[in-house]
Amino acid sequence: MRHLTDIPDLTAEEIDELISVACDIIERPDRYSQVCLRKKIATLFYEPSTRTRLSFETAMLDLGGSVIGFSSADNSSVAKGESVADTIKTVSCFADIIAIRHPKEGAAYVAAANSSVPVINAGDGGHSHPTQTLTDLLTIKREMGRLGDLTIGCCGDLKFGRTVHSLISAMSRYSGVRFVLISPEELTIPDYVRCDILDKNHIPYKETRDLETSIPDLDILYMTRVQRERFFNEADYVRLKDTYVLTPEKLAGASDNMRVLHPLPRVNEISVSIDSDPRAAYFRQVRNGKFIRMALIMMLLGLTPGF
Ligand code: CP
16 A cells, blocks of 8 residues: 655656656546546545645546545544544545645654555645645646756745645756755755755755846746745744745746746735736646646556556
8 A cells, every 4th residue: 555645755757657647637538537436535634725625626536536525624523632543544444545634744644654545645734745746747847848957946935835845855856957945044945855855965956035136047936925824923924925026027037938836825926917927837737736636546546547
């Protein structure tokens, strides 16, 4: 039995295979419409979500399966004090696969350790969000035609931004990848990402506070939200939340081939006037999320189209 708790659970070859299957699903969706007949996914969301939960649920429905779960812990026996371990042992009795989002780092590991069915980490606190990263990789592949030889700018909250941690982990496996890490001093990447991923793998990177002068060098600009829910102090959040706002004026310095990605939701960090720019790929990125999650569900359940 396989789980996906973090990106290193997948080999580079498996990620390439997932991307390839997702591309085939996009081309030939009918081929996959009954792969998960009579299978159920449980979506257990202890933390708010729009894209991740709905894309997991649509993914399973489009594979011919069905969906159970909760979108808020308040609607479950978690509100009575039930532990993650007991909840997972219970839900394993009903579902074939589980996607869990939880505000605490490491919750997905606890879930996997207590599950009799595959568990997918749909985001654990400020730690990681591996299916967002698979979505990002599919998007980069479709937009740029490659996953290597790219300069990737990550901008915003790099300290608590779990999508950035997972993206750096995944992209570090491809050759010719460089990172420009753009953040305020207080929100730089955690040491474990700097030491255990970037330094250990000799990945070139630079850290800067300045978005505008970095933009001309980038192939990908990965914007992130400063996350109110991760701050202990409201005053710090208010001071930092609008540090970076991508406007048409700033985007004017980018190459025509650069793409802007964002895991969403956005607050102020990308001006809505950029949405119609062909370089704005973030809503195409949302769409890709369903296809890569379809491929992942099939892989973890050991299912193929069969014809
Ligand atoms: N990208 C992402 O995780 O979005 P949601 O919080 O809406 O699921």
